[in-house]
Amino acid sequence: MRSVVAAPPEAVELHGFLEWYERDYPDEVVHIERPVDVEWELTALATRLEREKRFPILICHRLVANGRELELPVVSFMMASRLRLARAFGVGVREAGIACYRRLQHRVPPVVVSREEAPVKQIVATGGAVDVRELPALRHHRMDPGRYVTQGLFLTFNRQTRRDNSAMQRGWLADRDEIRVFLGPSTHNAKNLREYEEAGEDMPAAYWVGHHPLALLGAATRVGVEESHYEAAGGTLGSPLRLVPSETLGQDFLVPADAEIVIEGYMPRGQRKPEGPFGEYTRYVGPQRWCPFLKVTAITRRRDAYWDDVMVGHTHWISSLGKEGEIHRAVQQAVPTVRAVHVPMSGAGVQHVYVQIRKTIEGQGKVAALAALNAYFANKHAFVFDEDVDIFDEKEVLLALATRFQADRGLVVVNGITGSPLDPSSEDGFTTCKVGFDCTKPLGKPFAERLSIPQDVMDRIDPFEIIGQDRLERIPVEPWG
């Protein structure tokens, strides 16, 4: 594996990031020159790659919608590689969550630049020239009603405080100038909409699509209602986010100058339309909703803009990395000897948490589990292990669960607590049953030793040499082994 180096400082937007990454890791940026249909084909390719556990950046240059090639290319699968994001942070794969958390603690205020300095103003379409259907957004799954904004940050400003709020919230390109947006009821963007509607006003809003992946990670992190997502993005990016006034929403409605595309508009007060069903991060379909919509007033973009897509319901680390740091901090307050936290993809990137501790007092396993479960409302199952269990290897995790856990001693059950509304097994959509598994060995008692072979023997026995490389490669790989 290559040594880890941080992204160079000049690469603070998507184009710069892609140039840096392709220069240093050319095998991991795949340009697809053959036509790809916007309906399902790229999701199918990503699904096949995911099964192979390979996560290259996919850049599709010829997207086809309704039999016609669209102008702009698509970047997808960028957030699917934990290794890639770790490299961008300049740390090892296991440390990526902590690195994300640490950077979020050092918020960086944005700066405002002129229109001339803003790449996102190179092409401006307003009024009758607006047509969101020309954007190469993808239809990802069978029950989706159409093509969606997925890796778009939905941006609003609080009516009273003017505090910016960006969140990854899906939007269905329903018509030429209409995007139907699902705002979860507990989100800050939904709160902002309620306040505008209570005042009898339409809400100005925008999508910003495409930016440096670390800016996206920071902007998408849930922060306090009085905190700025732009400052959080500057923190993870390690550089101020550059902003520029909008085209149609006023000088004080600031949008990212280095975004690939910005879609401006307003949400008409009190109006709702059907949106969805939609393939959720849980890898299940979420139902159709009665939702507000964005009436689009302008599309601005770079001349060479990429449409940025995230495969919702497939591997991506947008949620997990930020959560790992938060959980680590929460557990550390209760158990100072916490060693590592992993929020794996097997729990849809949020519902499972693996915690590694050095246990010094009996009972700390349960304490760590409760702290992890309480760190974020959607964390559902927390598993706590000793230092010798590699929590990034799920075979080791499950073996420890099988051999170090006894339910009558190590199980913690918290029933009827607020959980993820998207968990298909939640009966009411609000509450869940959270469970902690203390899989640590008891202190002060002998515990059986793991099997081992002397290291010098392991080092000198090479199956390629004994069996032969050709023969060995013809023997089937058995994934269940």
Place this chain on the structure above:
Amino acid sequence: MADFAYVPCPKCREQFMVGVEFFRIPDAYCHCPFCHHEFTVGVAAQRREGEPTGRLSADPSPSGR
């Protein structure tokens, strides 16, 4: 997951998932993700010719497509 039901589209007969708000809000209408027909759940609940009942389906496995 929040309460939802599978509704059959009266035009193409495919089933899809809708939230319970479509049963509570008088003006709410559904949009079929397969044929893009729009209808209220009252229409979906009407008895369909040749079927024993047209009530909203509780079957969690929508027909294939």
